[in-house]
Amino acid sequence: MxxxxxxxxxxxxxxxxxxxxxxxxxxxxxxxxxxxxxxxxxxxxxxxxxxxxxxxxxxxxxxxxxxxxxxxxxxxxxxxxxxxxxxxxxxxxxxxxxxxxxxxxxxxxxxxxGIDRPAIAGIFPTLRGESAMLDLGANIDCDATNLVQFAIMGQIFARTVLGVERPVVGLLNVGSEEQKGHEAIREAATLLRDIVDMPFTFHGFVEGDDIPSGTVDVIVTDGFTGNVALKTAEGTSRLISQSLRDAFRSSLLSRIGYLLARPAVGQMRQRMDPRRYNGAVFLxxxxxxxxxxxxxxxxGFANAIGVAADMSRHGFLETVTRELAAAGLNKTNDERKVVATA
Amino acid sequence: MxxxxxxxxxxxxxxxxxxxxxxxxxxxxxxxxxxxxxxxxxxxxxxxxxxxxxxxxxxxxxxxxxxxxxxxxxxxxxxxxxxxxxxxxxxxxxxxxxxxxxxxxxxxxxxxxGIDRPAIAGIFPTLRGESAMLDLGANIDCDATNLVQFAIMGQIFARTVLGVERPVVGLLNVGSEEQKGHEAIREAATLLRDIVDMPFTFHGFVEGDDIPSGTVDVIVTDGFTGNVALKTAEGTSRLISQSLRDAFRSSLLSRIGYLLARPAVGQMRQRMDPRRYNGAVFLxxxxxxxxxxxxxxxxGFANAIGVAADMSRHGFLETVTRELAAAGLNKTNDERKVVATA
Missing domain, CATH: 3.40.718.10 (Isopropylmalate Dehydrogenase)
Structure with missing residues (x-):
């Protein structure tokens, strides 16, 4: 422990x-x-x-x-x-x-x-409810294949843990136009567009502000960018809470105002509570x-236990194995190399 | 126009x-x-x-x-x-x-x-006041030399526009330990540690949450990460404002509370007002x-004019030229190649 x-x-x-x-x-x-x-x-x-x-x-x-x-x-x-x-x-x-x-x-x-590298996934609050993002820091550099694998695992995570029926998946980029971003992201987008008959929808590229707005259910990115985005969001949230606390304390009227609004503000705090989103999952x-x-x-620890139990109960691992096979992506890196050389 | x-x-x-x-x-x-x-x-x-x-x-x-x-x-x-x-x-x-x-x-x-590539810099609010970040999207990929050049321009920007006497500069990474992150970042850190007699302090690595906490005056990063971080912070800020608005509207008591606290909340809004931080600077x-x-x-447009006027009045360009020369970094890419070949 x-x-x-x-x-x-x-x-x-x-x-x-x-x-x-x-x-x-x-x-x-x-x-x-x-x-x-x-x-x-x-x-x-x-x-x-x-x-x-x-x-x-x-x-x-x-x-x-x-x-x-x-x-x-x-x-x-x-x-x-x-x-x-x-x-x-x-x-x-x-x-x-x-x-x-x-x-x-x-x-x-x-x-x-069929999965080359593990990814860390997390859940966060959005304007529309909750979304998942991966990788949050396991892999500093990712190629197109890694990102495609993250997308497949991420949408299964959204189905088993968030209960989204047909998750919408977006690739994090600096613009929504096709020619934007690193080569790995553009290639991953092409590969994801080619995958058909899968129980998710590929939305295309999303930007940083799409993370909190909940434009998609699953945000796919490399571990460097994902880690920076997650921590920037956490820090911004703390900055605003602190400024709000200072504002409420700044005068007698605002203190009284706070007392009256407290239950409502408390509700909002509860929705944003980092303990609710505790539990980084190794996929x-x-x-x-x-x-x-x-x-x-x-x-917070109970929430992490809840996530693990949900994944286990809803057969996360079995679903990953089945859907990778259905997409023809259940080869190990070595097997793919053999095919490429043959 | x-x-x-x-x-x-x-x-x-x-x-x-x-x-x-x-x-x-x-x-x-x-x-x-x-x-x-x-x-x-x-x-x-x-x-x-x-x-x-x-x-x-x-x-x-x-x-x-x-x-x-x-x-x-x-x-x-x-x-x-x-x-x-x-x-x-x-x-x-x-x-x-x-x-x-x-x-x-x-x-x-x-x-x-001496500068190979332009960078886009911006100012944002922090727990401690204001900081600057660059690059916000001009360069998707950056090598160590680019990052060092951004650091030098960024600290001069902080001196001329933010009025910081001796800016503290940090490199955005996924951890503060020396072995963390991409090779380009680690190499840039080594180069920045070696620069002496310059009017800024190199802090080392910072993480996403250090951006809003104001741990350093200048955050240096590549344009991909900087763009995602900026937009994530903007989106998170909108998510919290929206949730707060909903909370205040949720009951009669909270509406009255809001009326009493409004001047204080307004003051905080003003501090966070995106118009205050309008003006992305091409360095x-x-x-x-x-x-x-x-x-x-x-x-917002007046603020952007203010930033341009400050840079011009405080001799931003002349200072960049002078300090690059002082650090022995005023060679163009071609000149450096000639030196390397000779």
Whole structure:
């Protein structure tokens, strides 16, 4: 169990998730001596009598992925991933070190055949509801094939987790005209336009302001751009909240005004609450792994658990495998090379 | 004169700018028959008796840059650029087609020796005040040398327009650790760390949320990432304003609360007003050209005029030339090649 407030936040998060979804079962991986007393204080979770896999070894928040990969055997993170790899768990949720979680998950779970690289996907609020974006930082550089694979996984994610019937997918660019942007994006657009009979609609290019306006259900981009866009949106949101707080505090009248408007403003805050959108999902791995924000609380962690449970319950992995095959894209990179050489 | 509401908005913008800064002089380029009656209605501008350069030719909003370059001779945009090229004007402000303005400005004004490519810079509000970012979309791909040149121009822009004494410069990346990001960014960081005796401080890498928090005075990035970040911030700002408006309208109490808090909220809106940050500046050209948003009003256009006047008055171009020479970076690309081959 990792994260700034683990194991307390993790146990409490599981309790909240169970309150929302009583069918969940948990395996708790970490220091049993610390977990037991926290578990005893829960209402629902202790009644489920969850298995505790004990270890006092953990991956440090600043450990490099390569170090974690070599020295992380027996750590709580690694044992949790092994449980998914051994099909003893359907999915895993961790609030630990992102790089280490990605490296170890990739090593243990391997990739879905046909997907070359994993991507990190996230959900965010828009004017129209919610959308998903990927990649949020796993791959600095992406070629056209990577982007097409992200698009296919992203639309399945939108169907299984956001419940969108026929997701609309857009490629993030600096303009909507066909000749705009990097070669990889333009090529990906051509490939996506050629895919037919798939349960999603390719919208074409979208721009940065289309992310919060919800023009499409799924935004596809490379990990560099996606990471910058996500953090810019988070930062802008904080800047406006802070300025609004200052404005409300600036006079007696505005303080009274705030008191009257508080329930309404609170509703809006709740809709924008980052905890609601907690849970960065690793897509492309042959197993379901969700990374919770390290600094979140029980409510945020419960949301990450909800995302993992939704993916598992709605057969995310099976759907990816099936739709890649249907699109003729279920070849590994090596198999594609053989075909290209033959 | 271009833009959605030209020439009215342009003439009124000049009037507002003159009200703020009575020392300004204007040359108005466009259709004299439309300009004259609008000019007659102004108070200050008509007293300045501005020269009108007549043309009824203009560049269309959707004209491709290459077309504008070939067929744009005699257009209001081209004539205005020529005035700067011929040193008859100190700077130009246009609300017309961005791509055409960039292509024609580059062709007529040429580059400052030592700068390989022009960059588009903009100003935006932060938690700490205001910062500048470049490139916002002129160059999709940038190498380390481009980024270093942008950093040098960006800090001079922050000194001349934002009045920052010793600007702090950051490179936009997906993490602050040295090994993060593209090779071009890492190499640019090394080059910037090696530059000494310059009137700015290199902070290192910054992330997307550092843009609105104002961690640094100048954010340097390639035009693809900069464009996505800018538009994501604008869109997020609109999403929150819209949600806030909905919240205030949701009940009678919140409507009353809004009435009481309105002056305070208005103050905050004013601080965030996109018109305050209107004016995308083309840096690296051997002349001062500022692009106003096409959809802005007189207030926004006046701000763009203010930015151009500040740059001209504080000797932006001379400072760029001097500081490039001081850093030994005043070679053109061809000269550098000769040195490298010799």
């Amino acid at each position: 990792g994260g700034d407030r683990a194991p307390d936040m993790v146990i409490q998060g599981a309790e909240v998730a169970l309150e929302r979804d009583p069918q969940l079962d948990f395996i708790l991986v970490g220091d049993e001596a610390r977990i037991q007393p926290l578990l005893a204080k829960t209402r629902r979770l202790k009644l489920k009598n969850p298995t505790i896999v004990h270890t006092d070894k953990s991956v440090g928040a600043s450990d490099k992925p390569s170090i974690a990969l070599r020295a992380g055997r027996g750590s709580s993170m690694r044992l949790a991933i092994d449980l998914v790899g051994d099909k003893k768990a359907d999915c895993l949720v961790s609030a630990g070190n992102t790089g280490a979680l990605m490296a170890m998950s990739k090593f243990v779970l391997r990739m879905v055949p 492309g791995l042959n197993g379901i792994a969700v990374k919770s924000h390290g600094g979140t609380d029980a409510l | 271009g833009g959605d509401r030209a020439p009215d908005m342009v003439i009124q913008g000049a009037e507002v700018a003159l009200e703020r800064d009575p020392q300004l002089d204007f040359i108005l380029v466009g259709d004299e028959a439309r300009i004259q009656p609008l000019l007659a209605k102004t108070r200050r501008l008509k007293l300045k008796n501005p020269t009108i350069v007549h043309t009824d030719k203009s560049v269309g909003a959707s004209d491709k840059p290459s077309i504008a370059l070939r067929a744009g001779r005699g257009s209001s945009m081209r004539l205005a650029i020529d005035l700067v090229g011929d040193k008859k004007a100190d700077c130009l402000v246009s609300a017309g087609n961005t791509g055409a303005l960039m292509a024609m400005s580059k062709f007529v004004l040429r580059m400052v020796p 690296g050209l051997n002349g001062i050209a500022v692009k106003s948003h096409g959809g802005t009003d007189a207030l």
